[in-house]
Amino acid sequence: MADTIKLTIDGKEVEVPKGTTVLQAADRMGLDVPRYCYHDGLTIAGNCRICLVDIEKMPKLVTSCTTQAAEGMVVRTSGAKVEDGRKAVMEFLLANHPLDCPICDQAGECRLQQYSFEHGRGGTRFAEEKIKGFKAQSIGPHIELDTERCIVCTRCVRFCDEVTKTGELGVFQRGAYSYIDVFPGTELGNAYSGNTVDICPVGALTLKEFRFRKRVWELKDVPSTCGACARGCNVNLGTADEQIWRMTPRQNMDVNKWWMCDEGRLSYQPTHERPRLREALARWDGPPMAMSYPKALDFLAGRIAAAGPGGVGVIASGSLTLEDFYMLRRFASEAAKGARVVVPENRRGEDDAILIRADKNANSAGAALMGMPVDAGGHAHEALLRDSVAGKVDVLLVLGDDLVSEGRVAQLAPARGRLFICKIGAFESPLTAAAGLALPAPAYGEFEGTWVNFQGRAQWVRRGITPRHAAPETWRLLAELMVRAGIAAHFASAAEVLSEAGQRVEALHGLTARALGTQGVELATAGAGKP
Amino acid sequence: MGALTEKVLLRHTSHDDQTDLDAALERGAYQVLGKALKMQPDALVEEVKKSGLRGRGGAGFPTGLKWTFMPKETSKPKYLVVNADESEPGTFKDRLLMERDPHLCLEGFLISAFAMKASVIFIYIRGEFVHPWRMLDEAITQARAKGYIGKNVLGSGWDVDVILHRGAGAYICGEETALMESLEGKRGYPRLKPPFPASYGVYGNPTTINNVETLAIVPFIVERGADWFLGIGKEKNAGPKLFCMSGHLKRPGVYEAELGIPLMTLINDQCGGMLNPARKLKAVIPGGSSAAVMTAAECADLPMDFDTLAAKGSMLGSAGVMVMDESVCMVRACERVLKFYAHESCGQCTPCRIGADWIYRIVSRVEHGGGTTADLDTLVSVCDGMVGKTICVFADAAALPAKSFVAKFRNEFLDHISMKGCPTKGIPAGAR
Numbered sequence: 016m017a018d019t020i021k022l023t024i025d026g027k028e029v030e031v032p033k034g035t036t037v038l039q040a041a042d043r044m045g046l047d048v049p050r051y052c053y054h055d056g057l058t059i060a061g062n063c064r065i066c067l068v069d070i071e072k073m074p075k076l077v078t079s080c081t082t083q084a085a086e087g088m089v090v091r092t093s094g095a096k097v098e099d100g101r102k103a104v105m106e107f108l109l110a111n112h113p114l115d116c117p118i119c120d121q122a123g124e125c126r127l128q129q130y131s132f133e134h135g136r137g138g139t140r141f142a143e144e145k146i147k148g149f150k151a152q153s154i155g156p157h158i159e160l161d162t163e164r165c166i167v168c169t170r171c172v173r174f175c176d177e178v179t180k181t182g183e184l185g186v187f188q189r190g191a192y193s194y195i196d197v198f199p200g201t202e203l204g205n206a207y208s209g210n211t212v213d214i215c216p217v218g219a220l221t222l223k224e225f226r227f228r229k230r231v232w233e234l235k236d237v238p239s240t241c242g243a244c245a246r247g248c249n250v251n252l253g254t255a256d257e258q259i260w261r262m263t264p265r266q267n268m269d270v271n272k273w274w275m276c277d278e279g280r281l282s283y284q285p286t287h288e289r290p291r292l293r294e295a296l297a298r299w300d301g302p303p304m305a306m307s308y309p310k311a312l313d314f315l316a317g318r319i320a321a322a323g324p325g326g327v328g329v330i331a332s333g334s335l336t337l338e339d340f341y342m343l344r345r346f347a348s349e350a351a352k353g354a355r356v357v358v359p360e361n362r363r364g365e366d367d368a369i370l371i372r373a374d375k376n377a378n379s380a381g382a383a384l385m386g387m388p389v390d391a392g393g394h395a396h397e398a399l400l401r402d403s404v405a406g407k408v409d410v411l412l413v414l415g416d417d418l419v420s421e422g423r424v425a426q427l428a429p430a431r432g433r434l435f436i437c438k439i440g441a442f443e444s445p446l447t448a449a450a451g452l453a454l455p456a457p458a459y460g461e462f463e464g465t466w467v468n469f470q471g472r473a474q475w476v477r478r479g480i481t482p483r484h485a486a487p488e489t490w491r492l493l494a495e496l497m498v499r500a501g502i503a504a505h506f507a508s509a510a511e512v513l514s515e516a517g518q519r520v521e522a523l524h525g526l527t528a529r530a531l532g533t534q535g536v537e538l539a540t541a542g543a544g545k546p
Numbered sequence: 547m548g549a550l551t552e553k554v555l556l557r558h559t560s561h562d563d564q565t566d567l568d569a570a571l572e573r574g575a576y577q578v579l580g581k582a583l584k585m586q587p588d589a590l591v592e593e594v595k596k597s598g599l600r601g602r603g604g605a606g607f608p609t610g611l612k613w614t615f616m617p618k619e620t621s622k623p624k625y626l627v628v629n630a631d632e633s634e635p636g637t638f639k640d641r642l643l644m645e646r647d648p649h650l651c652l653e654g655f656l657i658s659a660f661a662m663k664a665s666v667i668f669i670y671i672r673g674e675f676v677h678p679w680r681m682l683d684e685a686i687t688q689a690r691a692k693g694y695i696g697k698n699v700l701g702s703g704w705d706v707d708v709i710l711h712r713g714a715g716a717y718i719c720g721e722e723t724a725l726m727e728s729l730e731g732k733r734g735y736p737r738l739k740p741p742f743p744a745s746y747g748v749y750g751n752p753t754t755i756n757n758v759e760t761l762a763i764v765p766f767i768v769e770r771g772a773d774w775f776l777g778i779g780k781e782k783n784a785g786p787k788l789f790c791m792s793g794h795l796k797r798p799g800v801y802e803a804e805l806g807i808p809l810m811t812l813i814n815d816q817c818g819g820m821l822n823p824a825r826k827l828k829a830v831i832p833g834g835s836s837a838a839v840m841t842a843a844e845c846a847d848l849p850m851d852f853d854t855l856a857a858k859g860s861m862l863g864s865a866g867v868m869v870m871d872e873s874v875c876m877v878r879a880c881e882r883v884l885k886f887y888a889h890e891s892c893g894q895c896t897p898c899r900i901g902a903d904w905i906y907r908i909v910s911r912v913e914h915g916g917g918t919t920a921d922l923d924t925l926v927s928v929c930d931g932m933v934g935k936t937i938c939v940f941a942d943a944a945a946l947p948a949k950s951f952v953a954k955f956r957n958e959f960l961d962h963i964s965m966k967g968c969p970t971k972g973i974p975a976g977a978r
Contacts, residue, residue, distance in 0.1 A: 061738050062894045064935055075934040081738050103931030107900035140924045143907040167893060186733060186893070189716070191903035193893030 022088040031084055038066055038079035041092055048092050049101065049130045051108075051216045052168035053080040056273045057177055063168050065108075065130060067100040068092050076100045101134040110141040111191065112217075113163045121218030123231040127166070146191055154196065155183075155203030157223050157277055158211060162194040165219035171195060171211035178274065179369065181205040195219070206371060209280045210273070213263055224281060225261045229253075238265055238533045239477040240466055242334055242377035242459055243279035246370050247468035249534065250275060252283065252460055252479035259283040259460045259479050267534050270472065276371050283460050286480075290443040292455035293484050299451070308454070308485070312492070315452055316499035318435045319351050322409035327354040328399045332415025333361055333376025333389055335489055336464025336476065338512040339414070340378070340385040341520065342490035342497075342504070350500040355408075358382045358389050359396045359418055372469055381467035384522045384538070404430050413450070414489050416440040424449045439489060456489055457482035464488070464509040465531065467538065474535030475528055548807050549815065550778070554786045555762055556802045559646035565681050567688035570649040576694055578765040582657040583702040585768075590661035594764060597772035598784045602639075603629055603720075603757030604834065604863045606852040615744035616662050616752050625748050626664040627729070627755040628655055630671040630678075631713050631720040634834035635886055636866030639788035640758035642800045644671070644678035647762075648685035652708070654761035656694060657768055659706055662754055666707050670725050673713040683710055717890035721938050722755045724892065735894045736938035759788055779805035783851035793830075793869035794821040806851040813869060825871040829955075833863025835883045836943035838950035839876075859950070873978040875970045876958045880951035881906070881913045887944035898941035901932040905948050912959055915967035922952055922959055 021030050024041050031040045036059070041048045051063035061081040068079040071089040076097065079090070091097060108127060116122050148162035172184045172195060183203045187196050197203050203211065212222045236251035241262065248271035253261040262283050264275035295311035296303040306314070319327055329351075331343055347354040361375040376382070379389045390396050400419070403411050404426050411427075411434060413419060419427070424445045427436065431449065438450040441458035456462075461482035467473045487495075490512050497504040506512045510528035517526040522538060530536055563569040570576075582590055595610025616624060628651075632640040643651055659667050671679050686708050689695050697705045711729055713719050719728045723737035726748045747753020763785060767775050776784045783805040789812055792798045796818035803812065809830060813819065820827060827842040832850065838860040840848065848854070855862045870879060888906035893899040908925045911917050929945035936942075952959060961969055970978055 059738065061937060062896065064896050067935070100931075100935060103928075103935070104896050107896050107904075107931065110900050110904060140927075141904065142921075142924075143904065143911070146903075166896070167899065188893070189718075190888060190891035190893045190898075191900055193899060 020084050020086050022084050022086070022090060024090040025092055035084050036080055037068060037070070037077075037082045037084050037088070037090055040084045041068075041079060041090070046092055048079055049126070049134060050080060051126055051166060052170060054170055054173075054214055054273075057170060057173040057214075060169050060173065063104070063108075063166065065101055065104045065134075067097055067104070069094060069097050098134065101130070102136050105130060105135045106139065106141070108166050109135070109139065110143075111146045111163070112166075113145065115164075118227075119164065119218040120221045120226055120231070121164075121215075125218060126216035148194055149196075152196075153223075155208050157281075158203045158208050159221045159223055159226060160196070161219050161221070162196070164217050165195055166217055167193050167195060168216060169195070170214045170216070171220055174207075174211055174214060175203070175205065178210070179205045179207050184211075206276050206278065206367070207274060207369065209277045210264065210275070214273075222261065222280075224284070229255060229260045234260060236263075237477050237479040239460075239479060240377075240474040240535075241275060241279040241282060242466065242476070243276070243282040243375065244372040245374035245376060245379055245469040246271060246372050247377060247466050247472070247474050247535075248275040248279055248370060249474070250279070252477070254460075254479040257480045258287060265533075269537070270468065270470070270474075270535070271370055274370060276369075278371075285442065286458040286460050291441060291458065291483055292443060292447060292453055292486075294455065296447070296453045297451065298448075298453075303453075308487070311452060311454060312495050312499065315437055315454075316496050318410050318437070318451075319496065320500065322351070325353040325355065326409035327351040327412065328403060328408040328410070329354055329356045329412045329414065330396065330399065330418045331356060331358050331382070331387065332418055333358050333374075333379045333382055334466075335378060335382070335414060336462065336509065337378065337381040337385070337467060337473065337516065338464045338509045339489040339493070340382050340387060341512060341516040342493040343414070344385045344387065345502075345504065346493045346497055349502050350497045355395075355399055356387050357395045357399050358387050360389050360391055360393055374469060377468075378466040380469060380471055381465065381473075384467060384520065400427070403427060403434055406430060406433055408434060410434075411436045413438045413440070413446060415456075416442045416444055419446050421445045439492060441486070454492065455484045455486040456492075457486045461486070462488045462509075464490070465513055465526075465528070468535075470537065472535045472537045473523075473526060473531060475531040475533070548811055549803055550786055553802055554766055555643060555647075555650070555759065555788060556800070558650070559642060564647050564649070565645075565685065567649060567685070567692065570647075575649040576653050576689075576692075578769045579653050579656055579694065580700055582660060582765075582768050583700050583704065587661050587663055590657065590768060593772050594658075594661070594767055597767045597775040598782060599760065599763065599767065599775065600783070600852060601757055602759035602763075602787065602864075604634065604836070604861075606862065609756060609760055612744075612756070613658075613662055613754055615742070616754055617745065620752055622751045623666065624662060624664045625751055625753040626655065626659040626662060626667045627722075627725065627743075627748060627753055628667060628669040628758060628761060629720060629722065629725060629755055630669055630675070630682075630758050631725060632675070632758070632864070633672055633717045633720050634836065634864045634866055635883070636790060636792055636831060636868045637834050637864040638790050638792075639800050639865065641675055641678050642788075643758055643762050644675070644682050646681075648678075648681045649689065650765070651682070651758055651762050652685055652689055652694070654764045655708070656699070656706065658756065658761050658764050660699075660702075660704055663704075664754070665705060666709060668729055668748060669708065669710045670719070670729055671710060671712055672720075673715045679710070679712055686710060716892070717886075718892040718938075718940060721940065724938070725755065726753065733892075735892055736940075738937060780849075780851060783853055787850075787865060789816075789850065790864070790866045791817050791869070792867070794825070794871040794873075795819070795869050796821055803850075806849045806854070809845050809848040809850050809867070812850065812867065820869070820871055822871065825873060827869065828872045828874055829870045829876065829879075831866070831868040831870075831883075831947070833861045834866035835868070835886060836947060837861045837863045838947055839879075839954060841954050873970075873975050875913075875968055876951060876955040877909065877913045877962050878968060878970075880948060880955075881909045883951075884909050884944065884948055887940070891940060891944070895936035895941065897932045897935045898944070901928055901941060902944045904928055905932075905945065909948070909951075912962050913968055915962070915965075917959070917963045919960065919963055921963070922956070925952060
């Protein structure tokens, strides 16, 4: 009991842990106290002064973000006195603010607009000339700065000081001429720079990759999971017109808190920008020949059936979904008995102390759960490719993109007479041209399913847009192949696949898509899956 | 209440060689330090507390009480910070002390640091104070050589170091927590309080921060006792005080007098009266530019002490007394004061960042002929939006004098508005 405090906010009593600020206590109650500078993930600055509240026995209004809750405190977050204080702060903030809302990317999700609506005066008494600032300054590879719009809340400065600890940003000059900028000779180039845009409460920091592309009120946020590394940051896919326009982090205190890295933030881009595999293409000696998807599957099923014992090799991306891996597991044990399955390692750089994992597979842990652990060191991968060149493999199934290097593709070419390569992937690649059959697959944002992150946390990946070129998910393709081999494998959705997997694979403990929700669940025994 | 029977702080400032340690020693420098080092530190704190000494930097907070806020048992080093960032417009008393009697200053710093068992004294000196800095720097070198600073000071077993740090020209760095940020090499933004410096000061360690004049008087309190100090001035406003007299005076300068001396005594007796006796007194800013302006009528019988001035809606502040005769345009004076605050607002809190600039620009517009009567209401309302809504008191320091100018000299503002400009424009000061 001694560790909690009871106070009254807007007539309701609330109990909070010692050390909680009044603003945080109000947040717990679901009250909407306005704020610019305050952010749960940053130290408290107390500079914007919009979160003023009225506390009994205190002569002046106080900022709720800087005031610790105390036993018996009686707080009012509204009322004439509070509104007057907020009105004054709003008027100050808007005094020099430019009137470029119509072309501002923040419009629609701007706290200046929001609080003007809620707490503003409606008119202005500011009759002076507005102070001009810098507009459209590039301060980093992804970030553009508009100091006129800036309200110097220092969220971005604190982010770079406290979260990335890179300290690129500072406040320059003084008073009304204060502005945020990068220190001379530096740029805002840390691996998490995009977060400054998310936390900027106004339109001062904008993302080059999103700037002027879409009005935010036209976007629908689809809660999903990032696949750029084994962290699996929770994200929102900002979608409209069957296109992903941006990715933003979605709070999950167990995974990514409020943040995501820039690489992940832009990981939707290939879906739209990289040349895609558009249709099933079969290739003998001449130019590729388009085939209907069912026909291509018949053709592939025939090749697999004709392969000798152990004659099927599978290279599967570690970013396939748990459902894909489950079906692959069934496929390898029921349809293509004795198939050699390799999940190549995909590591780059180092784990950092923030979010980024060196393991760039989104689902290494999921692959391991399905009995197909990542091929650490690449020996099995190497051996399979070597055997493929040597003619010991009849059918090589490549599930995913960029799994076979360009050099390897060249080595595989001479074996083409007797080695049948089928590539199933979203994108054009050197392997596509070498493959006897290339089948389109959905790219990121177009499929749904489950990824298990490096912590052993299963998280649902939601589809944001309809797959291009009617490409089926890999699990569906494998199921089709099984059906063609006379095995019952009928599933309507990834969720159905997961339900079956949850029942049949012990490590999943009856997992279902519904149970994953939007925050995922930690698989109790997933420890074995950790890389 | 009035003039002192003897000079105290200014006792030796007229000697040109007082900055030299040998000369200062001949005049008794560091003798009280030797005495103090033989006393119990707590007894020193008690004596200062008993004297009722109030901080000379501006706020007038009881110094001895402040010292007791320092934690007794702590594993952390304790610091004394000397606020020598004297930047309040109209204030130049610490400068004189540091320039003319740096060893007295140092003796006060050392005794006070010993009283609080501080191991380091940081002196944060205004960057523009090149000469005082040189004097102090040299004095520190001399005192170190004599063993007043360093390990085992005068065989007392107490170690102390003195670090003299120059500011870079920001008024806000005179605010105690902005000063600490600046001292740590950061941007001079005032800190959120709590935590207060006594528990979390420089580098997060317990810190007490005092003004130069406050600490310079400490050797006298230790030497002569709290009762001597209490015998000067008046109740709760005891002791000798330096007054920085500037403006339309025959002899402007730093004067030492009892707290509570009538303002007109200071003007007429100490400073020799108005510069031009033919001109009447118009207004006085009694405590640096952050203090509300007083009209001539209000000055007529005005004791210069903390409580009286506070009761009259102004403040003694840093005792920077700026005297203005009837040739002064009060709108212009107000504009000049507000220009300073617009320039010096650190920009951390919204109301001050924008408000300080806004009120300056309104008054400037009125001064230069573009004002309307509605501007005066806006000005007052903007001031009200600033006062009490920021981390430090800078916003109040800008808004309260602005309000006082408009309230007390409203007719001059209205004249500017109706005449579309300053009535004194183009008229040489001598001909007004």
